[in-house]
Amino acid sequence: MEIQEKKNIYVGVQTTQTRDIRDFMMEINSYKNILVFAEVGDDKVCENSLELLGEANRLKTMRNNDSWVIAAMVGNDVKKYAPTLFGYGADKVVAFDSPQLENYRSDLYGAALAGIINAYHPEIVLIGATALGSELAPTVAAKLRTGLAAHCTALKILENGQFTQVVPAFGGKVLGDIYIPNHRPQIASIKAGITKKLDFVQKDGVVEDFSCELKGFDRMKVVKVEKVHETCKSLTEADCIVVGGFGIGSKEEWTKLEDLASLLNGANGCTRPVLDAGWVSNEKAMIGTSGIAVRPKAYLGIGVSGAAHHTCGIKDSGLIISINKDENAPIFACSDYKVVADYKKIVPALIEELKSRK
Amino acid sequence: MNIAVCVKPVPDSKYYDQIKIDPVTKTWDRSGIPTVISDLDKHALEAAISIKEKHGGKVAVFTMAPPTMKDTIMQALGMGADEAYLISDRAFAGSDTLATSNILAAAIRKAGNFDLVITGNESDDGSTAQVSAQLGEWLEMPHVMNVTKIDCDGSSIFVTAKQDNGSIDYEIGLPAVVGVTRKVNKPRFVSIMGLMKAKQKPFNVFTANDIEPDPNFVGLKGSPTQPGGIASPEMGRKSEKIDGTPEEIAKRIVDELYKAGIK
Ligand SMILES: Cc1cc2nc3c(=O)[nH]c(=O)nc-3n(C[C@H](O)[C@H](O)[C@H](O)COP(=O)(O)OP(=O)(O)OC[C@H]3O[C@@H](n4cnc5c(N)ncnc54)[C@H](O)[C@@H]3O)c2cc1C
Numbered sequence A: 001m002e003i004q005e006k007k008n009i010y011v012g013v014q015t016t017q018t019r020d021i022r023d024f025m026m027e028i029n030s031y032k033n034i035l036v037f038a039e040v041g042d043d044k045v046c047e048n049s050l051e052l053l054g055e056a057n058r059l060k061t062m063r064n065n066d067s068w069v070i071a072a073m074v075g076n077d078v079k080k081y082a083p084t085l086f087g088y089g090a091d092k093v094v095a096f097d098s099p100q101l102e103n104y105r106s107d108l109y110g111a112a113l114a115g116i117i118n119a120y121h122p123e124i125v126l127i128g129a130t131a132l133g134s135e136l137a138p139t140v141a142a143k144l145r146t147g148l149a150a151h152c153t154a155l156k157i158l159e160n161g162q163f164t165q166v167v168p169a170f171g172g173k174v175l176g177d178i179y180i181p182n183h184r185p186q187i188a189s190i191k192a193g194i195t196k197k198l199d200f201v202q203k204d205g206v207v208e209d210f211s212c213e214l215k216g217f218d219r220m221k222v223v224k225v226e227k228v229h230e231t232c233k234s235l236t237e238a239d240c241i242v243v244g245g246f247g248i249g250s251k252e253e254w255t256k257l258e259d260l261a262s263l264l265n266g267a268n269g270c271t272r273p274v275l276d277a278g279w280v281s282n283e284k285a286m287i288g289t290s291g292i293a294v295r296p297k298a299y300l301g302i303g304v305s306g307a308a309h310h311t312c313g314i315k316d317s318g319l320i321i322s323i324n325k326d327e328n329a330p331i332f333a334c335s336d337y338k339v340v341a342d343y344k345k346i347v348p349a350l351i352e353e354l355k356s357r358k
Numbered sequence B: 001m002n003i004a005v006c007v008k009p010v011p012d013s014k015y016y017d018q019i020k021i022d023p024v025t026k027t028w029d030r031s032g033i034p035t036v037i038s039d040l041d042k043h044a045l046e047a048a049i050s051i052k053e054k055h056g057g058k059v060a061v062f063t064m065a066p067p068t069m070k071d072t073i074m075q076a077l078g079m080g081a082d083e084a085y086l087i088s089d090r091a092f093a094g095s096d097t098l099a100t101s102n103i104l105a106a107a108i109r110k111a112g113n114f115d116l117v118i119t120g121n122e123s124d125d126g127s128t129a130q131v132s133a134q135l136g137e138w139l140e141m142p143h144v145m146n147v148t149k150i151d152c153d154g155s156s157i158f159v160t161a162k163q164d165n166g167s168i169d170y171e172i173g174l175p176a177v178v179g180v181t182r183k184v185n186k187p188r189f190v191s192i193m194g195l196m197k198a199k200q201k202p203f204n205v206f207t208a209n210d211i212e213p214d215p216n217f218v219g220l221k222g223s224p225t226q227p228g229g230i231a232s233p234e235m236g237r238k239s240e241k242i243d244g245t246p247e248e249i250a251k252r253i254v255d256e257l258y259k260a261g262i263k
């Protein structure tokens, strides 16, 4: 990396100083280690955060293991989750426990995570693009006046050591490389299902308590928290996903896909029009840019046209088979096997075939 | 109630499958794709206009874009916004979300006192979903994204924000910034009458000299994130056709699924 002129580097919250180039490099190099924001939801650590610990370990090897993987937790009584984080790859856990952090608020959580980052100076910060994380990440990036790459589909470290983030645009039709050369930390948000968690290994580590002043807005209040408990199998855990598109045609027909999924011990996924039509009510069943990314052993797509908005969320699947009556459906180009037919003829036959093999 | 709505003109998302990357120049080709208001920004406009209808005041549209995007902004005025601010300068080109939100915040500050700022949760094209919260940070206002419901009593807003495992309701004393999702409302259509009236509404243009953003975070040079190469995602697979009677096809599909480890 060559830097010819004086640069500004912004350390901490809103302190701006002009320094000369050697100071600048020293400042940049003083940022080390990889920090993962470990989000707690439904009384456990989010899968997404565990996946990011796996990814952080992969990056750590690319940094010749000369880095720590730090997991940062923010909440009320969250320190108890530290063993899970160690087991999935954290070297150190930093926990900010406070009754003020009982419920998520962008101002307080933003202040808390920015505080941790200011104290630990990580070079890279990974945040899951959950609903909470997608808001927390830009909040913290703005507080620290640093760069954030959104919904990364891949992270790389180039031969020259440059950290590179690959981000989607135009509904996944275009992928762009993003660099954050002159600001630290380099923050990335990543959706569930993109990176892989490690196998759990019982292991100990250092837990550090952290606290700082939480400057928030008195005029912001949480008035109600509603939790919905999952009743169906999560798509990220299913080996086989039977995905229906708008071509299914009606809610009545949709039940056949549910039968099919259960015969395959799998789960049902859908496209956005299906969710909009109300054939499926579980929002987490939607796959694609506005939904989740999946990587099952097998994806069976039925009546799905294959818009980039959807296919960018399935490309890491093992096997992809699709059924569509339109020979030119774009989904076929990204399928291992294609069936050009009316699904109403194929699905009943599939159900019979599976029953006969049970 | 004075409400600012951030509206981004984008290439119509219906046509994104037509976007091609030029292998030589490594830029994308969006030629022939019409420009429209980013989908969620219509929901932001609807939310603002209906709050104004209840509590009075005005709705101002803020757009950072090249001057050629005027027609799209007229659509927003046609929907019922009262005035527009087009923020346009070569110096703003290449702004990442931190710079974009810095510039939008400076324009909103310059234009007057706003009680509420509404944005889309994410745009159709860049879709980073970062500008809304960052705008809140630059304006030093409380901010909420993923909003599925918004009510206002004139001095506070009451919003429901979707979470992965449920939702959180907030009460926030104004001023505040919110980012809305498609759930929040159904945007009204733009009528011919509305478009006629739009021509009489104030249309302001801000250049770099008119506003005072933090000068360290403007344009490509002031953007912490720097773009590198672009590519199309590798998605191609062998696309082998399975033929036969429905029974034969079903048998083959099940064989392949079992081979892939499905039981
Ligand atoms: C391929 C590619 C990848 C990119 N990746 C990143 C990245 O990872 N990180 C990054 O910081 N930047 C990135 N950018 C730059 C980013 O797209 C721009 O900063 C853009 O100006 C705003 O981002 P957005 O469209 O994603 O906004 P979002 O945050 O998705 O938009 C949310 C809302 O903010 C408002 N808004 C956004 N832009 C405007 C505007 N110009 N005028 C008025 N209102 C607006 C609208 O209400 C909109 O609904 C990328 C750009 C490209 C082309």
Ligand SMILES: Cc1cc2nc3c(=O)[nH]c(=O)nc-3n(C[C@H](O)[C@H](O)[C@H](O)COP(=O)(O)OP(=O)(O)OC[C@H]3O[C@@H](n4cnc5c(N)ncnc54)[C@H](O)[C@@H]3O)c2cc1C
Pocket: A171, A244, A245, A246, A247, A248, A270, A271, A272, A273, A274, A286, A287, A288, A289, A290, A291, A302, A303, A304, A305, A306, A307, A308, A309, A310, A323, A324, A325, A326, A329, A341, A342, A343, A344, B013, B014, B039, B123, B124
């Ligand atoms: C900002 C934005 C974000 C989006 N995010 C997402 C997202 O996250 N996920 C997502 O899925 N979409 C998303 N979309 C929508 C996306 O662009 C497409 O519109 C959508 O994926 C199409 O869904 P579909 O394939 O089910 O429906 P359609 O495109 O309507 O396709 C239906 C298909 O069914 C076939 N068919 C019909 N009848 C039969 C039959 N009897 N037998 C066999 N085949 C049949 C048809 O040939 C057709 O190919 C988004 C759009 C926008 C603008």
